[in-house]
Amino acid sequence: MRGAGTRLLATTALLAIRAIRRHVLRSFLTVLGIVIGVFAVVTMVTLGKGATQSVHDQVSGLGANLLTVLPGNGPGRGGGGEAPPPFKPEDVTAIRGQIGGVTAVAAQAQASETAVYNAANWSTTVNGTSDAYLDAQNWKLTAGRRFSADEEESGKSVCLVGSTVARNLYPGQQPVGTTLRLGSISCTVIGVLATRGQGGFGQDNDDTVIMPIKAVQRRLTGSRDIRAIVVAADPAYDSAAIQLSIAELLRQRRNIQGGKLDDFTIFDSRQIADTLSGVTGVLTAIVSAVAAISLLVGGIGIMNIMLVSVTERTREIGIRLAIGAVGREVMLQFLVEAVVLSCIGGLIGLVLAFFASLGLSAMLGVPFVFDPLTNIIAFAFSGLIGVVFGYFPARRAASLNPIDALRHE
């Protein structure tokens, strides 16, 4: 009897497809809700995963476990009170010497200047820092060489240009060896930085010129102030612990008493990544939940049509019962029909979602992440909707009295 049951299921599926083909337009309208629902959910989840992936890529591109120390307590500091003091070169030395588990420490001083080469000019940010910064950021060169210890120590006027600067000032030309004017000073280009793309906040990482920090301090900012300290943590160490000991050290050096708040902030790249991913995740979940409602509506649509279909085919059900179909078999027929319908809808939705997310992710500049699990779950869910919303009409069909059903006009 087992073989007969399987055969019956196969035959029932065939009957269902025939019944659906008989009413192509109606079947299409019926599954439209499921199509839209699956399409919306899968597209949203796929784009959301792409966005999360993109955040992770960018942050890991910054170098693993990067701590950035900035003066002031947080980016949202209001205008009140005096500006917190900047860091001094001694702070950098202290961190390098006293904190364990740190692979690179680099000070940063910044100035905005207009870079000029031949007739072309370009406004950019000049970053004064050291070789350690490139290590911390895991930033490679495409041409030339990095700073020598001697150039760093003496604050020689040499520089590395970012790819955006190189593209704008040196179209089709090799920058290495040329002399670049930065505002009132000039420097020799010794290297070109590899392209890093957009940062986590949309800024262009490649729109920069890097010089030894002493050169920037002496010739551009005119002070020994340090705008930021970049610390690369050894991945084997706990970055949160390193963050705490840096904070401890700086509180001491900046003379902050017990109860007072820090007048500096330490950003952990991994925390930023997690926060951004969290935000993307929550947004994805909310949008997907809204999209899931159309799945539900789609299910109700299927139930509605199946009920109509049961009424319309009352005589057919009567015939089947009279020639010896048991209730179970009639029920199976209508259930399979509902499931086949909703699965077709789900499949169409998946195909549409695939192409839409392919196009949209290209448009939005996030990577396209095809997640088989999302697709499988969405497809299974559309099938489940068929079962749930097909059950009631199918049971109604199975419970018809054959005598009444045969008389039905």
Added chain:
Amino acid sequence: MSEPLIRLRGVTKQFGEGEAAFRALKGVDLDIAAGDFMAVMGPSGSGKSTTMNILGCLDVPSSGAYLFRDHHVEHLGRDQRALLRRRYLGFVFQGFNLLARTSALENVELPLLYRGEDKRRRHEMAMVALEKVGLVPWARHTPAELSGGQQQRVAIARAIVTHPDVLLADEPTGNLDSERSVEIMELLTDLNRTSGITVLMVTHEPEMAAYARTIVHFRDGLVESIERKPA
């Protein structure tokens, strides 16, 4: 004649309860021999349709006994009765009741589907049944493309494809002109003679009843008389 295939003993059927109750059958006794061709006649409301529904296991009696091949079947449940119909009974209706937009062949294959026959065997058996009713050239046509007489012959093929013991026909010629009616009656008679299938037929028309070997008259929920033609 051998042991009766079917025996009804004191069968009653009541519809509704209390004041509105209507007793359609008031104690029917009836024996049907295997291989008989029985016409069931009677005015509307005489109980002939109710009796046919009970005989066809589409309905159950309120009281009394129904013995099919010496087995009591009056207490069987819905699904058991369906299985009984599947195995032993075939139905032909006044309104043909074929599945629309479905070929004659597929219509005839339908009961085999529920028997779990595989595709090849379904096709074979259905073609044999269609041959018996003379519709092999029409196998691929849908009911809409067939005449009334042809549709009823498809219905008969569907009823006999499983080789049932009993063929129940409810006014099988009710929707046909007299020429087609004669064809259908000749077909039924032929099937009854050659394959020994027991035929139970409800009819209003004495000309159609004349084809039967036994004629049962119903009146007011009781068997009024039974005519048996000499063999």
